[in-house]
Amino acid sequence: MTDPAALLLALRHADGTFPSGGFAFSQGLEARAALADDFGPFDLAAFLADQVLRRWAGADRVALVRAHRAAADLDRVATVDAEVEASTASEPLRAGSRRNGLAFLTAHRRLGTPGAEAYHRRIREGMAPGHVAVVQGLLWARLGLDETTASAMGGHVAVIGPATAAIRLGLVGAIEAQTAIATVTADLAAVCRRPIADGQPFSAFLPVVEIACARHATGDLRLFSN
């Protein structure tokens, strides 16, 4: 990317200061860290690598890219959204993705991003679930961000969210977290280069995290939504 305007736009929308609701979701990290006695000590770099390679690469990124390509046609976007709903087995992760998507959309509605109000109406009418990867693809496309950039932005957000959660939980220090993020950057970039076919189905396999999330959802004490 050489256009500074495009780079600045991407930085702003993928930055941790952009209000998206993402800070309240650890994507299973809090739950997984709590199972250290059963599954071994928590390792942020390993957790992030699993998130990228076993979930984001085959599921969230595919949804984001397909929604990005469909952005001019909200019916097609809603079809992708429905597939995400149907293919996300873990209820806490599925519900968290919908809530995160709605919060993200809420900021864009107020900012007047094209498509945000119309898609929010569909969610309100029960015509679309509003998963975060889908609304990212839709709105970043409508802002003029190209597919590769939007994909990298989604990957960045998917990594910094859990990393920030780990810092808040006191599992790692802020500098140590940067080291863990750096270890998955090459994987993230490689995933972003993979082609995605039109209509490509979603795939993810993170059984330990999903089991941990299920336990976490019924627990009395938790700092994060999932």
Add this chain to the structure above:
Amino acid sequence: MDVAISPSKTVPTRLGAARVGIGGPVGSGKTALVERLIPALAERGVSLAVVTNDLVTAEDAERIRRSGLIDPARVVAVEAGACPHTVIREDPTLNIAAADDLEAAFPDLDLILIESGGDNLASTFSLDLVDWWMFVIDVAGGDDIPRKKGPGVIRCDLLVVNKIDLAPHVGVDLERMTREADAVRSGRPIALTVCRDGDGIDAVIDHICRDVLLR
């Protein structure tokens, strides 16, 4: 790449129920205040809903739901992601979405109370989220709280000093505390309450009705 770098410079005006924030330190009496406000506002014909931001559990939301004072469906809990000030200031989108959902579910709503998780004296509400906000402190926290000039104490629309009945028991000079609060707030309103007994609640309601609901 054809990027949109010059979007609308103004955020559209929001129509709907008024949104009032309630912040303050842990244990100062925020939930007790909400419990007193619910029946008192209902008595004045105000249609109400509540959003809570519990830090670790959904205890505050459950306490209000089970109080029998309000339809439990009108009470929503939003997790604070280990960071109570983020969800009311830096990134209030989850709370805004929750309030929007309540408005859609209950079109007659006049007012949504948004209770923050317990935080420190630097806690403030974003005006993206609320139209007006209160900050609750209590005398047992020490009569030097106003002198510390925390942003929450200084910038709120109404400072609520709660548990004033405890002042003689915790060595607090309430008159001095009130005078100092008045000074740091440049004369902006202060309410003295005992939320547990309902003392002073009418004055808080008067402020909400006059300053927020324009009644």
